[in-house]
Amino acid sequence: MVKVIANNIEMRFGERFLYRFEHLSLAQEQTVHLQGDNGSGKTTLMKMFAGLQAPSAGKIVTQGFSTNPWWRRNPLLGKAVYLHQHPYLFDGTVDYNLNYAHPFCQLTRAEIERRTVHAIEMAQLGSLLTQQAASLSGGERQRLAIARAWIMRPKLLMLDEPTSNMDKLSQQLVLTMISDLKQQGTGMLISSHQNCSLTGLCEQNWLIHDNIIAAGDAPTAPSPFSAAGQHQQTQELNYVTAY
Numbered sequence: 108m109v110k111v112i113a114n115n116i117e118m119r120f121g122e123r124f125l126y127r128f129e130h131l132s133l134a135q136e137q138t139v140h141l142q143g144d145n146g147s148g149k150t151t152l153m154k155m156f157a158g159l160q161a162p163s164a165g166k167i168v169t170q171g172f173s174t175n176p177w178w179r180r181n182p183l184l185g186k187a188v189y190l191h192q193h194p195y196l197f198d199g200t201v202d203y204n205l206n207y208a209h210p211f212c213q214l215t216r217a218e219i220e221r222r223t224v225h226a227i228e229m230a231q232l233g234s235l236l237t238q239q240a241a242s243l244s245g246g247e248r249q250r251l252a253i254a255r256a257w258i259m260r261p262k263l264l265m266l267d268e269p270t271s272n273m274d275k276l277s278q279q280l281v282l283t284m285i286s287d288l289k290q291q292g293t294g295m296l297i298s299s300h301q302n303c304s305l306t307g308l309c310e311q312n313w314l315i316h317d318n319i320i321a322a323g324d325a326p327t328a329p330s331p332f333s334a335a336g337q338h339q340q341t342q343e344l345n346y347v348t349a350y
């Protein structure tokens with residue numbers, strides 16, 4: 108079981124103090140909704156859990172990942188996938204972007220090919236395969252980035268505002284891919300300001316407020332596939348920080 112554990116963390120950028128917390132961890136088979144106002148530090152937290160940003164103080168350790176190659180100093184890089192709200196796509200076609208990650212997948216060639224065909228279907232990218240990725244709409248870019256991640260079947264996935272700017276159809280397609288990854292055991296940290304189509308999948312909630320991060324169970328939600336999937340947060344949160 109793969110796990111990232113953050114202990115006694117403090118995060119600031121110069122004079123800008125974001126938060127302190129004692130302990131938070133993200134493991135496979137765990138799905139967390141990360142909430143907070145603009146600028147509260149959601150992206151920063153996800154980057155820390157993906158090994159892309161070092162905390163100002165404290166320690167982030169990992170469990171269960173394969174040994175790190177000598178040339179990669181950070182044990183998290185390349186193992187936990189972070190998807191930005193405006194995902195980075197490579198110059199080239201949609202097809203090229205879908206195939207780009209193949210050499211980094213720890214799956215057999217046949218399995219990768221099978222998953223690629225399935226991802227194209229799920230994200231409805233079939234008619235866009237020869238189109239330049241740079242010319243895709245915002246929603247199509249997100250679908251492509253999530254399809255690319257789905258093919259790799261990461262152990263941990265950070266999704267930064269994954270459904271912002273998406274219409275209902277794109278949200279539904281992304282929901283199908285993310286639900287599928289959840290069933291396959293991928294641990295996920297999903298950020299959004301409000302409840303969205305994906306938050307019904309989360310069993311935990313981390314809320315950034317007043318420079319602390321409160322962790323608690325997410326309220327029981329109706330199926331995210333139903334029209335009433337966008338539920339209200341009502342449950343009280345347990346504060347895990349004590350500063």
Ligand SMILES: Nc1ncnc2c1ncn2[C@@H]1O[C@H](COP(=O)(O)OP(=O)(O)OP(=O)(O)O)[C@@H](O)[C@H]1O
Nearest residue numbers: 120121123125143144145146147148149150151152
């Ligand atoms: N590399 C950096 N250098 C300086 N300040 C930064 C850096 N990265 C982020 N910040 C600042 O830290 C704060 C938190 O940024 P972050 O992007 O994590 O917030 P967020 O909760 O994801 O915001 P939003 O909901 O608007 O996307 C912001 O005030 C931002 O300007």
